[in-house]
Amino acid sequence: MTPKTTLTAVIAAALAATTGLVAAPALADHHKEMKAEPNIVQVAMSTGVHNTLVAAVKAAGLVETLSGPGPFTVFAPTDTAFAKLPEGTVATLVKPENKGTLTTILTYHAVAGKVTAADLVALIKQHGGTATLTTVSGGKLKARLSGDKIVITDAAGGTTAVTQADVMTSNGVVHVTDGVFLPG
Known part of the structure; x- marks a missing residue:
């Protein structure tokens, strides 16, 4: 070298x-x-803080989709974010009989296309302080700024901050979040 x-x-x-x-x-x-450049799944597998997300993606059968060409924007909850859910929630969701529900929750964390933090901030400003994103599952997320952080509000009214933005991948972008979005 x-x-x-x-x-x-x-x-x-x-x-x-x-x-x-x-x-x-x-x-x-x-x-x-x-x-x-790694794809979205490879990035999630490599962080050491997205083990629950990776296990959920595998249980939902979404590895191939999220490894595909995309592009996708994925809001990736950390293991700590999943741990904030009521006890037993993740264990219940990864059971085969709950694959449909798990898939809906995970695809609620993905948006078609590559939306960088700068794109998102521009959308927020363009729309008077709140931008609405349509997820792959068809649900809606509301994005706004709180100081210099992007905060996402899900359909259940929960708020989640983007703790690390713009992790570029070969098939899109990942934004790390401190919470799990619930579709309502």
């Missing part, structure tokens, strides 16, 4: 360690030895 390549690897490792996510492959364009 050249000194420049080593520095790039160190920077990428530092970014991954501080964000808990796969380093954005902007550096990969300059270095062929780095892997291609």
Whole structure:
């Protein structure tokens, strides 16, 4: 490895360690030895804080869809976000007999197309402070700004903050959230 390549690897490792996510492959364009940009599922699997989401995506049979070309925008709740749900909720949802409900909840976290944080902020401003997003499940999410954070309100009235925006993937973008959206 050249000194420049080593520095790039160190920077990428530092970014991954501080964000808990796969380093954005902007550096990969300059270095062929780095892997291609991961897809949404690969990113979720690599973070160490989205294990519940990954298990739910697998139980719902959505791995192939969310690994496909998309593009999708996924609001990805962390394990801590899932832990805020009433005890037993996740265990019940991942049972085979609840696959339909689980699929509805998970697709309520996805929007067709690639919507970056800047796009979302522009929509919020364009629509007088609140933007409405239609999810893949057909549900609605309301996005607004609270200070410098994007806050999402679900159909049940719950509010969730985007804690990390714009994790770019090969098939869209992921925004990490501190809560789970409920379709109502």
